[in-house]
Amino acid sequence: MKKVCLLLPNGFEAVEASVFTDVFGWNRAEGNGETELITVGTRNELKCTWNLTVIPEKVISEVTVEQFDALALPGGFEEAGYYEDAYCWDVLEWIREFDRQGKIIASICVGALPLGKSGILQGRNATTYHLNNRKRQLQLASMGANVISDQPIVIDEHIMTSFNPSTAFDVAFTLLEQLTSVQNANEVRRLMGFLS
Numbered sequence: 682m683k684k685v686c687l688l689l690p691n692g693f694e695a696v697e698a699s700v701f702t703d704v705f706g707w708n709r710a711e712g713n714g715e716t717e718l719i720t721v722g723t724r725n726e727l728k729c730t731w732n733l734t735v736i737p738e739k740v741i742s743e744v745t746v747e748q749f750d751a752l753a754l755p756g757g758f759e760e761a762g763y764y765e766d767a768y769c770w771d772v773l774e775w776i777r778e779f780d781r782q783g784k785i786i787a788s789i790c791v792g793a794l795p796l797g798k799s800g801i802l803q804g805r806n807a808t809t810y811h812l813n814n815r816k817r818q819l820q821l822a823s824m825g826a827n828v829i830s831d832q833p834i835v836i837d838e839h840i841m842t843s844f845n846p847s848t849a850f851d852v853a854f855t856l857l858e859q860l861t862s863v864q865n866a867n868e869v870r871r872l873m874g875f876l877s
Contacts, residue, residue, distance in 0.1 A: 685718045688748040689737055690772060690795070691859055692763030695729040697755030697789040697849050704853040704869065712869040713861055718753075719744070723766040730761040741771055746778040751860060753853075756790035756846075767795040768867075777801060778877070786840045788858045789849050791800040793842040797824030806837040811844040850875070 687701050692825045698720075705718035721744055722737030729735060752775075757763030766772065776799040779786050788796055791807035794817065796802050803825035810817040811830055822828045829835045834851060843852050854875075858866040872874045 683750045683854065684748060684849045685748075685753055685856070686744070686773070687717060687718055687720045687753045687755075687832060687876045688741070688772070689720055689722045689727055689735065689755070690731055690766035690769075691722075691724055691727050692759075692761030692766065693727065693755045693757040693792070694846065695733050695735070696700075697757075697792070697846055698729075698735075698824045700789075700849040700853040701753045701755075701856070703814055703874075704850070704857055707869050707873055708709055708857055708861070708865070711872050712857075713865045716829070716857070716860055723772060724771065725769075725776045728761070730758040730763070742773060746782060746784070749779075749784065751785035751787065751856060752776070752779045752793065753785070753856060754788040754792040756788070756792040756794075762856045763791070764794070767792075768782070770799050773799040779841070785856065785859055787852050788832065788841065789843050789852050790813060790845050793821055793826075794824075796840065796842065797826050801840065802826035802842075806835050807840070807842040808832060809842060 720737040721739045727735045780801040807826040809821045818828045833848045
């Protein structure tokens with residue numbers, strides 16, 4: 682059984698997290714059933730960017746990187762306090778440890794910024810939110826990443842980044858492919874109506 686840690690900082694965007702819960706939930710029920718997703722919060726209760734309240738299954742202090750095969754990280758809004766949690770030392774160290782162990786890391790939109798802040802994108806290809814004068818991409822570049830500004834999803838070794846919320850389902854399905862197989866991920870895509 683492959684286990685995915687869906688890491689949820691306060692202020693995360695619900696839609697960017699929900700694609701992981703849905704794709705991996707569908708895989709458990711209708712796909713090969715060989716994955717489990719666990720929501721891990723930075724707090725016992727989280728408020729999303731648009732005020733939805735979420736209670737994660739675990740908090741980061743209750744789990745270890747060794748329990749998981751992959752890390753999924755949604756983005757969020759500064760105004761909702763996303764970076765206050767996403768840039769905390771324990772979150773950054775958690776990200777570094779996933780990288781040290783060569784485990785898959787998948788982020789959506791500005792979820793790449795905590796990866797950059799942790800130092801794991803130094804010299805690696807990556808992307809992040811690309812609109813609004815490329816402010817976030819320039820920020821990611823200042824953290825040492827080689828920003829690929831015209832690709833919606835960038836994969837460099839075991840790290841996947843994307844450039845806006847519209848990429849969310851593609852990131853989740855790609856992560857499912859990496860943990861199971863293309864055939865299994867395509868079957869889940871078909872069952873969810875993404876393929877005919």
